[in-house]
Amino acid sequence: MVILKTVFKKLCQKSRRAIGLGLVALLMHSAPIMAKNGLEPSYQWGRGYHIPSQNFSLGGYAKASYSYFEAAPQELALDDLSLFIAWKPFAHLHLFAELELEDLFTLDGVTAFDESFLVERLYADVLIDESFKLRIGKFLTPFSRWNLLHAAPLVWTSSRPMVTEGFVAAKHSTGLELFYETSLFNRDFNVSLFADDSKDLEIKSNLEMFSYAFGSRINYQLSPHFNIAGSYIAHKKEQQTSSDWQHTVGVDFLWQQNDYELQFEGFYNVRGHTTDQYGLYLQGVAPLVDKLFAVARYEYMYTDETWSEVNSSSKSIHVGVVGLTWRPKPPVALKVEYRFGQNNNTHAPSGLLTSVALFF
Amino acid sequence: MNKLFTFSLGQTALLLCLLLAAPLSNGQTIAFIMGSQNGAKLQSLDVRALQHIFLRKSTLNTQGNAWIPINLTAETPLRRVVTQKILHKSTSELERYWYEMYFDGISPPYVLASEEAAVRFVIDTPGALGYVLACHVDKRVQVVFELEVENNSALSCATH
Numbered sequence: 001m002v003i004l005k006t007v008f009k010k011l012c013q014k015s016r017r018a019i020g021l022g023l024v025a026l027l028m029h030s031a032p033i034m035a036k037n038g039l040e041p042s043y044q045w046g047r048g049y050h051i052p053s054q055n056f057s058l059g060g061y062a063k064a065s066y067s068y069f070e071a072a073p074q075e076l077a078l079d080d081l082s083l084f085i086a087w088k089p090f091a092h093l094h095l096f097a098e099l100e101l102e103d104l105f106t107l108d109g110v111t112a113f114d115e116s117f118l119v120e121r122l123y124a125d126v127l128i129d130e131s132f133k134l135r136i137g138k139f140l141t142p143f144s145r146w147n148l149l150h151a152a153p154l155v156w157t158s159s160r161p162m163v164t165e166g167f168v169a170a171k172h173s174t175g176l177e178l179f180y181e182t183s184l185f186n187r188d189f190n191v192s193l194f195a196d197d198s199k200d201l202e203i204k205s206n207l208e209m210f211s212y213a214f215g216s217r218i219n220y221q222l223s224p225h226f227n228i229a230g231s232y233i234a235h236k237k238e239q240q241t242s243s244d245w246q247h248t249v250g251v252d253f254l255w256q257q258n259d260y261e262l263q264f265e266g267f268y269n270v271r272g273h274t275t276d277q278y279g280l281y282l283q284g285v286a287p288l289v290d291k292l293f294a295v296a297r298y299e300y301m302y303t304d305e306t307w308s309e310v311n312s313s314s315k316s317i318h319v320g321v322v323g324l325t326w327r328p329k330p331p332v333a334l335k336v337e338y339r340f341g342q343n344n345n346t347h348a349p350s351g352l353l354t355s356v357a358l359f360f
Numbered sequence: 361m362n363k364l365f366t367f368s369l370g371q372t373a374l375l376l377c378l379l380l381a382a383p384l385s386n387g388q389t390i391a392f393i394m395g396s397q398n399g400a401k402l403q404s405l406d407v408r409a410l411q412h413i414f415l416r417k418s419t420l421n422t423q424g425n426a427w428i429p430i431n432l433t434a435e436t437p438l439r440r441v442v443t444q445k446i447l448h449k450s451t452s453e454l455e456r457y458w459y460e461m462y463f464d465g466i467s468p469p470y471v472l473a474s475e476e477a478a479v480r481f482v483i484d485t486p487g488a489l490g491y492v493l494a495c496h497v498d499k500r501v502q503v504v505f506e507l508e509v510e511n512n513s514a515l516s517c518a519t520h
Contacts, residue, residue, distance in 0.1 A: 091426035149460055153459065
């Protein structure tokens with residue numbers, strides 16, 4: 001593992017200069033995108049504000065929630081207030097930032113700005129050609145399907161499945177990600193490879209972030225309604241005590257048709273000298289009446305005792321979620337759900353969770 | 361009985377051919393167009409390429425320039441046909457798709473109010489790709505793909 005880390009660091013150092021020079025050359029030959037006659041700046045609810053002549057857009061989403069837990073304090077909060085900033089100054093360059101105020105207002109009062117403010121994502125996409133794209137900066141870790149599309153108005157429940165919470169694979173990575181998009185048997189086939197150096201690059205550190213990581217994700221569109229993916233990550237985290245690299249594999253799928261949906265994710269995490277962890281969730285969505293949907297999810301996780309309840313001898317956590325989601329207008333989602341389970345009090349306490357989320 | 365059956369089958373086949381040929385002969389063509397900048401011959405596209413361009417999955421052409429797809433307004437019959445035949449997504453699937461893309465800072469194609477506006481836009485804008493009824497194509501544009509569709513009274517050459 002020491003060799004792995006050394007090779008990884010050397011590769012990073014050597015490739016930095018080459019990548020930098022390559023990018024400058026690419027952008028120097030990249031034409032600015034032409035002005036678009038007849039297209040005025042406009043705002044559309046749920047799609048943001050656009051200035052076509054500058055290829056610039058501004059948008060975001062917000063989420064407020066109230067949760068009543070059976071064995072924990074109730075929570076009321078403005079969980080997320082996210083701002084998207086996108087700019088495409090050249091044909092080969094796309095800049096994107098997501099700035100977030102997290103838990104700005106809670107039952108405890110107003111959170112200090114510097115505690116609440118997060119740079120969720122901040123990256124430059126360099127389009128190398130039709131198939132290859134290089135992302136540089138801070139981005140969502142390409143491990144979990146949920147993590148890549150976690151915005152509250154997009155997902156079906158107020159709560160996030162345990163296995164996507166970032167306890168195993170960090171939610172964010174800072175470094176490089178290379179995308180390759182092609183067709184295989186006339187279906188979309190996407191590969192991404194990433195390398196993370198959060199220990200040196202991340203400004204605001206936290207215990208759940210990677211120190212170093214690299215990995216890949218492969219997604220294949222089996223049919224227009226069915227996508228399947230596999231992911232692998234080798235990583236070290238800030239919070240781990242041993243010097244071992246962790247290895248995690250994940251599989252996931254998403255089937256969507258006629259407003260029905262079935263989503264699955266599972267992972268297996270090997271941590272050297274300590275116990276392996278694994279987990280999964282399966283979530284189904286079905287339309288009830290116009291714009292009202294029923295949602296059900298089962299989650300399972302096998303992990304350290306420190307994860308489950310203090311007095312429990314079991315390392316298995318079971319969680320069930322049943323709920324309703326109403327989407328009266330496309331950018332808005334109102335959700336109510338009941339969560340229950342076994343050994344779940346620490347990380348997914350039982351209770352009633354409600355939220356309203358919208359894109360603006 | 362066998363002879364009678366064979367004869368009936370032949371007649372049925374003939375009738376079917378005539379019935380199938382009738383709508384084809386009255387079918388309409390949707391032309392995907394780009395400007396004839398510098399008179400250079402443009403690459404032809406296929407349905408899959410168009411799908412990727414209009415879903416903003418493909419953003420660069422083979423020359424390394426940006427694709428700028430152009431849609432007509434959502435209620436336009438021509439757009440509805442293109443959505444169905446090229447994008448193969450229902451309205452709700454498409455809505456969800458664009459919100460997912462919005463989360464990554466990617467916007468849907470720009471929308472123009474008429475086929476004439478689309479023609480003018482693609483003429484003026486390198487990389488722009490629009491669609492019009494074939495009867496509205498003129499020398500100012502190049503056709504990069506033709507989509508044959510069944511006769512649809514809502515698709516009229518009278519409106520532009």
